[in-house]
Amino acid sequence: MNVAVAKTGKGRAVSDLFTSAEGRLPGSPSVIAVRREAFETYERLGLPHRRIEEWKYTDLRALVGEVLPLAAAPDAAALKRAADAVKAHAIAGARKLVLVDGVFVADLSDVKALTAEAGVKTSRETLEKDAGLLQTASTDAVIALNAAMATDGVVLSIADGAQLSAPIQVIHIATASSASAFTRSQVAIGKGVRATIVESFVAAGAKAYQINDAVLVTVGDDADVAHIRLMDDAPDALNVTSHFVTVGANVKFNFFNMTTGAAVSRLQGFITLAGEGSELSANGVNLLQKTEHGDTTLVVDHAVPNCVSREVFRAVIDDRAHSVFQGRIIVRPDAQKTDGKMMTRALLLSDEAEADNKPELEIFADDVSCGHGATAGALDDSLLFYLKARGLPEKQAQALLIQAFVGEAVEQIADDVLREHVIGIAERWLERRS
């Protein structure tokens, strides 16, 4: 953590991480004041560490140490690299919104095609007007830091009844090494909307960078939404992402997260089921190798009766990697007839691989059906031998069984093109195995 301190005009101590970035942060003086306050919260708390229960398994102080200075706005060379990355990682048919080193790049985005179906603004222009985008209920230090430092993001609004003809893909591209990017986005989904939102995190030549992303999602009644996050950052990067999702009534919300990159990563999702009759399907896959640390933390809050939540998570852990899954299901006193299930399984490919599973049920209603399960184990030798006896070399036999293992989570993605895209990322991860 950055300990150099400067005095501001008002006599408050603010680290030069913030003061050096201040000139590049969008916002009127009142917005900047909110940011400054958020930064002070972060300064007071510091990076999360093991003594904070929610961060017990992901001690950022030990794993990361310090927050890197804000990345410079991308220059022409960076944009050229980013354009190549967009080509490599774009999903066929999707409308792209591209953020390079935390800055929205209109030239690489399909804004025109999108505006027919959705309202698109940048977080930068939104923040120039007011600080609403910076407000969240959380007091988490990394979220406070994000509020202080967010340079840009996308603000999407999808009107009631809109049936999106193609997925929207937000692509975060890192081109700057040893620098950090802070993004904050908002997606407001109207009633009865049918939409698919994909977020991809990739590197374009950057090394040892840090990403801190926050996404605020609201889903209107009767909507049918798929939200897919694919984090494939550079192997020495840091990615901490926070999702805040509020779901209305009679909604189908299908969330999927895949972690295949970054030295240290954490996705923390806070999903509130705020309208009755909704179905949440939240699934994910962590594929980790070398010394990677991947943390998926999900809090599903059943605030109202008659909602269903299903969570299926799979972790494949090789070498000395470490996977963390923390899943909390909260059932509020009024949330009768809640049906919440959570299942997480870890596949350990090496003796030094580590998995931590922490399921938590907090149930305050009396007429509910909730459950969780967790397993960890190695590949089944009898299955491996069967495949090898049929001609598959060891590596290929393992790959087939690993793909089968993650299949149950990946199958939750309904769209064929998206599912194939996700399988492609998994296949590239398998090829990287030593």
Add this chain to the structure above:
Amino acid sequence: MALLEVKDLKVRVEEREILHGLTLTVNEGEIHAIMGPNGSGKSTLSHVIAGKPGYEVTDGQILFKGEDLLEMSPDERAAKGVFLAFQYPVEIPGVATMTFLRTALNAQRKARGESEYSTPDFLKKVREVSKSLNIPQDMLKRGVNVGFSGGEKKRNEVLQMALFEPSLCILDEMDSGLDIDALRIAADGVNALHSPKRAMVVITHYQRLLNYIVPDFVHVMSKGRVVKSGGKELALELEESGYAQFEDAA
């Protein structure tokens, strides 16, 4: 040159010797039956030939087409033409049968330096083979052996045998867990695949399988050795008098 030569093979499992110097020669096109009581080492022999981990060969050798089989990994053995039909084929949830078959066939072809099958060519081949063996297409749409009956699992083994075209097939207790109808169907498949170039080694406890797959040679195993070899009439003799006489001999 013999197709398979097992010479004075000694095998241990966890410090306990299971095979105490076993010798067996199989030529192209021959059908050999290996019979013997439980614990005589029949399945150990099949596992060692296929390369299953957990067995320590302390002495002797196995040559396949003149090459040292024990130096090869299980997948290399498969690519060379060794096929073990498992006593209990495993279920592999999440791996589609078609994906498995295509991946395995192409891995073998690649290892032999042959061109891999394209998806349409592969589908055509599977359809031909499964039709000739009367294997319903819907079996191929499921996960590998998932939810298959005992008979279906064995037919899936026979299908793979037909698809991979090995030169040596080892059938490990093919009759276990099968009723008489399922046994006949599986045996018909095996008989259809027998050819002058392809040898079969049929491992069985009971004589009844040999009513359907007629061997050229019968070997009786007891306590880790072949104690008697003869023609198909030896199997009938065993059916009459049981294994007890050989247990004394061993």
